Structure formats: structure tokens, C-alpha cells
Amino acid sequence: MGKRQPSITTENFTAVQLMELDSCSRCGECVNWCPTYDASGKNPGLAPRDKILRWREFMNKSYGLRARLFGPKEIPLAELEQFKNDVYGCTTCGMCATVCESAINTVELWESMRANLVKSGIGPYGKQGMFLKLIGEYKNPYMADNKDRTNWFPPDIKIEDEAEILYFGGCTAELRQRKLALATARVLNKLGIKFTMLGEDEICCGSALIRTGQYFINDTAKKNAQKNIENIKAKGAKTVLYACAGCYRASLIDWPRLTGQELPFKVVHVTEFLQDLIKKGEIKWEKSINKKVTYHDPCHLGRHVGVFEPPRAVLESIPGIEFVEMERIKENQRCCGAGGGVKAGIPDLALGVASTRVEDALATNADILSSACPFCKRNLSDGRDAIGAKELEVEDVIVLVAEAMGIDLSDTPAE
Ligand code: SF4
Ligand code: SF4
Known part of the structure; x- marks a missing residue:
């Protein structure tokens, strides 16, 4: 009789991450700081320590000594479903990583667990499953016409066709919180900074897909990153400004990882850019x-x-x-x-x-x-x-x- 297959795989985990699972000392410091654990009325399932210990247990059942000798122990689907609910009840804020006495990079661990669950058909969580379709079809998660990213700017806004500085507006500021996009454009105009934008050629930065473990499906996040990078290069930009923290992080950290290449431009948050100008008076x-x-x-x-x-x-x-x-x-x-x-x-x-x-x-x-x-x-x-x-x-x-x-x-x- 053949041995049972493991209920979970090690896919998406690096060797370091597999060791990190074992390095948790159970001190519980992360639990004291977790905002979603607090807001949930201290639901034990959301406690970062407990998620690590449960996944460690899943790994032992699937690949531990006993599993190697006698075959993996089945993890009931209901248990995996419950784990999914808990690991998605996390904002990936990184507070647990900051206080972890074992220096575990918990955010990367949560994202690997999520990607693993997505690969096995258990994740993502609820409406997050729409991200891929929306971003693939509309190039933004808001089901908006991508032409509407900048075509609403009032006529006084001056955007160059090409420039060394490009403002990457992001889906939220261009399609929803437009006061921020308008403020950024008018501030740059008033300061006499020549800048360009991608307009309808801008595609979602991929943050929503990456953070929810769906980045690998159809390579959508990677393709989007590549397309954005190509389009930014074609505009002649050497510095890209961001007023959205999510896009900024995705561009600075996730795009080089996804594409395997260094970015051909500098990534700068608008507040960093303004601080420099203030210093120069x-x-x-x-x-x-x-x-x-x-x-x-x-x-x-x-x-x-x-x-x-x-x-x-x-x-x-x-x-x-x-x-x-x-x-x-x-x-x-x-x-x-x-x-x-x-x-x-x-x-x-x-x-x-x-x-x-x-x-x-x-x-x-x-x-x-x-x-x-x-x-x-x-x-x-x-x-x-x-x-x-x-x-x-x-x-x-x-x-x-x-x-x-x-x-x-x-x-x-x-x-
Ligand atoms: S990253 Fe997630 S688990 Fe860690 S403190 Fe933030 S919300 Fe809690
Ligand atoms: S702070 Fe780090 S070592 Fe302590 S329980 Fe949390 S994950 Fe484990």
C-alpha cells in the first residue's frame, strides 16, 4: 500500500524560512503587539506565535521523522481552512517581526504560507479571490476604466510627455482618492518640477496580489511589474515619485524580486522629495x-x-x-x-x-x-x-x- 501524500507541501518556503519555523522560542512577545489579535478580541487563532507553531506542527505531520517512517499524517481540511482564516487575518504590518527575539522575518513567512495555501487551492480569503481577475482584466482592482487614471485632471495640470521625473500615481489615488493625486500634481507644477505620468499605461503595482499570496498565478504580478518598468523607461524617467506607500514598497522591494533585475530608476516617496526641497529653501x-x-x-x-x-x-x-x-x-x-x-x-x-x-x-x-x-x-x-x-x-x-x-x-x- 502506498504512503499517503502530505496534506501540505513545502512550496514557496526557503530553507531559511523552514528553519525559522523551528526557531520560535514561544516567548509570546509578538502576541503582545499584534493589532489584529487585539482588534479581534484576542482571538487565539490570530496570534502570530500560534500561527508559527501550528504551521510547524503541519510540517512535522507531513515531513517529520514519524512521517518519513510511517507516512504523513493527514491534516483535516477543516483545520487547514481554519488556518487560512487566521493567516489572512493579518495586515502584514510587520510589528511581530520587529519585536521577535528570534529575528524571524514573520511577514515573509505569512506571505509564503498564503502562497502555499493558494497553490493548494485553499487560499486566498473571500473577496481577495477577485484581485487576480480584476487586475488582469481592468489593470486596477477597482473595475475602473484604466483611461480614467489621469484623464480627469483639470486643464491647468501640466504633465510632460517625457521627463526625468515620473509620478506613479497608483490605483487608489488616481481612481478613488483623487485629492491626493491632484495635490501631488499641483504641488509639483507650482514648484516648477517637470514631470510625466503613465496615464492609461499604468498598471496596478501588484501589491494586493503579492501580499495575499497570489503573485505567482499566471505570472500576473511579474508581468505587471515588467510592463510598468518598461513604460517608465520609455518615458525617460530616472526618478519615480510615489505618494502611495503600498506602490512605493511594491516598486522598491517586490518589483526587483519578481523580475530578477535592479530597477533602472530611483524610487522616491514624495515626502522624501519635498524634504530635500525644503532643506534647499x-x-x-x-x-x-x-x-x-x-x-x-x-x-x-x-x-x-x-x-x-x-x-x-x-x-x-x-x-x-x-x-x-x-x-x-x-x-x-x-x-x-x-x-x-x-x-x-x-x-x-x-x-x-x-x-x-x-x-x-x-x-x-x-x-x-x-x-x-x-x-x-x-x-x-x-x-x-x-x-x-x-x-x-x-x-x-x-x-x-x-x-x-x-x-x-x-x-x-x-x-
Ligand atoms: S504582521 Fe500580522 S501577525 Fe504580525 S503583528 Fe502585524 S497583523 Fe499581527
Ligand atoms: S516573538 Fe518570535 S520567538 Fe517569540 S513567540 Fe513570537 S515568533 Fe516566536
């Missing part, structure tokens, strides 16, 4: 914003890549702003709750995490909770509305820059 402020402002670090801009100071430096240079910090910031920031496919897949969980982050902001008595990512802004606004904190304004740093430069954004089309 090239930004003239025309208005004061006499408000108390706090700043939420987007996971994909902060903890994932280490851009902490530029948004703060920009805010602190705006006349009138009294900048205040929340208790959990920078490496120890608390996630907004939107990332990792949670906003699309488990919106109630996303809202719960956002509400807690809004409470953090309210504790500072800030008038404005700012961030540097349209996806954070969306979820923090939803969290603000959910707890009825109407007095708190949620706004992007770039929009505040535009306001202080005397730029009018009242003609932004409705979402």
Missing part, C-alpha cells in the same frame, strides 16, 4: 495651518522600508503646525488595519484596528491625523467615522503641503 509657504497635527506611519513606508523622518520633517516645516506624536510611532507604530488584503477580505477587522489607531490620535488632542498613503487615509477615516470622532480630520501630508502652498483643491472630482 525651495518651497515657499503662503498659508499657515494653525492646527495640532499628528502623523501615522504607513507600515509599507515606515517599518517595511525605514522612511520615518521625511514626512515628519515636511509637517514640521509647515507654518502654524504644532506637531505632536502618538505613543506608538516609527518602528513600534500601530497599523491602520487596511493592509495585507484585510480591508477587502475582512472589513470588520480592518475597521476595528483603525478605530484603535484613531483612539491613539485622539489621545494627543490633535486636530488632524495625517498619513502618507491613500489606503491608510481611507481606513483611518472609516475608523474615525465608526467611533464618531467627527472632530478629527484625517488628511494626507501632501494635501496639507498643497494647502500651505496656497493651492486650491476644491475642484477635486468626487470619489
Whole structure:
């Protein structure tokens, strides 16, 4: 009689990751910091430590000594389904990796587990299964006509056909949170920066597919990255500006991995670009914003890549702003709750995490909770509305820059 096949495979795991599963000391520090575990009412299934221990157990049942001698032990499908629910209840914020005493790169581990489950037909979770079809068919996850990315810009916006600087707007700012795209374009125009954009040739950066373990299907994420890189090169760009933390992280880290090539351009967040101009004295402020402002670090801009100071430096240079910090910031920031496919897949969980982050902001008595990512802004606004904190304004740093430069954004089309 042939031996039973393992219920799970080792696909998508590197040798280091397989060792990482064994290096968890069960200390539980990660559990103390996990935002989705907290927001779920401390559902033990969402605790990062327990996900590692369960996957370790799955591996032992499938490939351990006993499995090698007597054949793999079956893992019931219901158990794998439950694990899927739990591993997708994670925003991939990276807080658990930051505090892990065994230095386990947990985010990469969660993403490998997700890809493994997708390959075996168990993942992804709920509506996340639509990402591939939408991005493949529409080139964006919003089912929008890709022509609408920039054709709505008012006629005063000057975009060059080709330029050394390209603004990669991203699906969310171009198709949904248009105030951010308009603010970025008008700020660059007012500063006399010649820039170009991809318009309808821009394709989703692939972040949603990568974070939810679906990047490998039909090679969609890789093909999109290659196409975007080719189109950016064809525009003559040497520096690409991003106002979306998700696109920024995908371009900087995921595109080179997917394509196996270094990027032929520099990846810069708009706040980094503006900080440089402020240092050179090239930004003239025309208005004061006499408000108390706090700043939420987007996971994909902060903890994932280490851009902490530029948004703060920009805010602190705006006349009138009294900048205040929340208790959990920078490496120890608390996630907004939107990332990792949670906003699309488990919106109630996303809202719960956002509400807690809004409470953090309210504790500072800030008038404005700012961030540097349209996806954070969306979820923090939803969290603000959910707890009825109407007095708190949620706004992007770039929009505040535009306001202080005397730029009018009242003609932004409705979402
Ligand atoms: S990445 Fe963030 S949400 Fe996911 S398990 Fe770790 S701490 Fe929790
Ligand atoms: S912090 Fe690291 S070592 Fe400690 S329980 Fe979590 S994953 Fe394991």
C-alpha cells in the first residue's frame, strides 16, 4: 500500500524560512503587539506565535521523522481552512517581526504560507479571490476604466510627455482618492518640477496580489511589474515619485524580486522629495495651518522600508503646525488595519484596528491625523467615522503641503 501524500507541501518556503519555523522560542512577545489579535478580541487563532507553531506542527505531520517512517499524517481540511482564516487575518504590518527575539522575518513567512495555501487551492480569503481577475482584466482592482487614471485632471495640470521625473500615481489615488493625486500634481507644477505620468499605461503595482499570496498565478504580478518598468523607461524617467506607500514598497522591494533585475530608476516617496526641497529653501509657504497635527506611519513606508523622518520633517516645516506624536510611532507604530488584503477580505477587522489607531490620535488632542498613503487615509477615516470622532480630520501630508502652498483643491472630482 502506498504512503499517503502530505496534506501540505513545502512550496514557496526557503530553507531559511523552514528553519525559522523551528526557531520560535514561544516567548509570546509578538502576541503582545499584534493589532489584529487585539482588534479581534484576542482571538487565539490570530496570534502570530500560534500561527508559527501550528504551521510547524503541519510540517512535522507531513515531513517529520514519524512521517518519513510511517507516512504523513493527514491534516483535516477543516483545520487547514481554519488556518487560512487566521493567516489572512493579518495586515502584514510587520510589528511581530520587529519585536521577535528570534529575528524571524514573520511577514515573509505569512506571505509564503498564503502562497502555499493558494497553490493548494485553499487560499486566498473571500473577496481577495477577485484581485487576480480584476487586475488582469481592468489593470486596477477597482473595475475602473484604466483611461480614467489621469484623464480627469483639470486643464491647468501640466504633465510632460517625457521627463526625468515620473509620478506613479497608483490605483487608489488616481481612481478613488483623487485629492491626493491632484495635490501631488499641483504641488509639483507650482514648484516648477517637470514631470510625466503613465496615464492609461499604468498598471496596478501588484501589491494586493503579492501580499495575499497570489503573485505567482499566471505570472500576473511579474508581468505587471515588467510592463510598468518598461513604460517608465520609455518615458525617460530616472526618478519615480510615489505618494502611495503600498506602490512605493511594491516598486522598491517586490518589483526587483519578481523580475530578477535592479530597477533602472530611483524610487522616491514624495515626502522624501519635498524634504530635500525644503532643506534647499525651495518651497515657499503662503498659508499657515494653525492646527495640532499628528502623523501615522504607513507600515509599507515606515517599518517595511525605514522612511520615518521625511514626512515628519515636511509637517514640521509647515507654518502654524504644532506637531505632536502618538505613543506608538516609527518602528513600534500601530497599523491602520487596511493592509495585507484585510480591508477587502475582512472589513470588520480592518475597521476595528483603525478605530484603535484613531483612539491613539485622539489621545494627543490633535486636530488632524495625517498619513502618507491613500489606503491608510481611507481606513483611518472609516475608523474615525465608526467611533464618531467627527472632530478629527484625517488628511494626507501632501494635501496639507498643497494647502500651505496656497493651492486650491476644491475642484477635486468626487470619489
Ligand atoms: S504582521 Fe502585524 S497583523 Fe500580522 S501577525 Fe504580525 S503583528 Fe499581527
Ligand atoms: S516573538 Fe518570535 S520567538 Fe517569540 S513567540 Fe513570537 S515568533 Fe516566536
